[in-house]
Amino acid sequence: MEKILYLAHTDSNGSLPKPALEALTAAMELSKKLGGASLSVGLIGASIDAAAQAIGGCGAAKLYGAAGAELGVSRYSTDAAAAEALAKAAGATLIVAPGTTRFARAIPGVTARLGGRIDTRVTGLLAEGNTLKVQRWYYRQRMMSTQSRAQRPWVLLVDSGVFPAYSGPASSPSVESVTVALPALKTKTLGVEQATTGPQTIRPDARMLLVAGAGWTKKQSDGQLHIKDAEALIINFLEKTRASLGSSKSLVDQTGEGHEVISILTHLNQIGQTGSTPRHAKGLSTCCHGEEPHAVGWRFINERRAINLDANCGWAQGKADVVYIADAFAVMKRVNELL
């Protein structure tokens, strides 16, 4: 019988980030599906009281907390020590946790300390009989596997955007405080910096993704480059829609190569094989060819439209729902006027 530990960290406000609330739903569902399974909670943070109260009604048999100033920051050594202590206190056989960047860094090593195994970027949990099966993608969203594991403890980092976020009435549960033996602190976190500022940021929660491709920086029908126009059109669209800004690799790679480039993009905006795979309800691709290494990053974009001059571009080969064969400069100008 599985002993499920739901493991989470607080954010800088002391509450649980959305991916953590989603992973809680996953853990709760799992504890109901697997016969005889028990559910406990382990929380890490500077202070975990507010988080514990917010999820106090989740039905967990036990809550463990690891709190302290040094656990308020995202850092491998302290996070790993805290997660290890919580997992041991709970005697967990299954650990369900959100795949935040903080946990993606720290939890794999914790698994090694526990002598367990880990699966990350989990996009589905199935219980067949009493056997847990997980779904995850291989080869950068190209193929999906359904698989199970013999080893325990088995740690699952759940992808964000798969499960609904938990919400329930607040309560004041009793929390067993777990002492963490802090390691020597060689690493100091200085803070967080925005990679880009202004409207052109990455907004994971936006309904819409706008992708800019290298076509924006190519010579247009008048034989000229129109890079400043391109920037203005993109920024104007983002200001009006608050869409998240994505890019193709070709466009962001230009940043390193010294000629006139679109200045509003960094490699963080890159979507695809060597970029990100964001989740948005809608995506609009502009001046991007839609080659496979780019399009694999669109796996979790539901509705897809593209504007391209080329009727044979990748989007037209079954990768988008609608492709407009048109000049994106003209179309986006009019779109901005209408918005």
Place this chain on the structure above:
Amino acid sequence: MSGLQIVVCGSLVPDPLQTLEPATTPTGPGLKNELMLPAVLDPWAGHALYEAANLAKSHPGTKVYLVSVGPKAKLQQLMMNIAQKVPFELVAVDASASGFTDPFEVASALAGAIEKIPGLDRSRLLLFGGCSSASRDAGVTLQLVGEKLGITDQFLGVDELQLQGDGSFKVYERIEGGQYQVSTCQSAPAVLGWATGKLPIPPNNPQVGMQNMRAIMPALQKAAAVKVGAEGVTYDKVEVPNQRRETQIKKDLSVDEIARELVEWIRN
């Protein structure tokens, strides 16, 4: 500090321009025609290698190793290209490079090979690699190797590393929402899983290639064969879901018509 010892973990993956199809093999899932598929250096591990070489250039006494777990014959093909990029010493382990192997087994093979590197000074060790592979895409292996080597300062999704001259360094890691977390670490050893970094892919340099190949061929010859699989994992099914959409190609609309349609769609 008399230079760093940078060990880059990285292997081969199928060229991302290839169409991949799963296939059943006697050892579990694999790819159709796996051994025939053209391969490239795993992209993020590649960035780690180029960043390592760049650090070595400006920090005399620094040595760069590339530790690769993969089928020997395919590693040899890969080296023909990679060896021309930047100077490094290859440590090869002859084993599967399939995405369907378990990171624990890969990490054991890597840690075993790193422990055997003659004269490696662990107090000066920076363990590099990609933040995630293009095959398993788990983002786990480096942390496991780090734990096996007892390194508990680890960073993932790194785009920039600044050595401060006193042995300490500053790290920029990608976090949610297009942001960087900035940290300092007092000294090596540390693990750094790289994202794209800041450098373009270096052009081929035949001279570097020739120099590298002299040591690469013997390294490939003495590559130990190791079993790397996924013990304990049962793969029920691996499938390529139907991802082809019924694309409507709209050719003859005016700019205004397209814009109106898009705005309605965006607002909906």
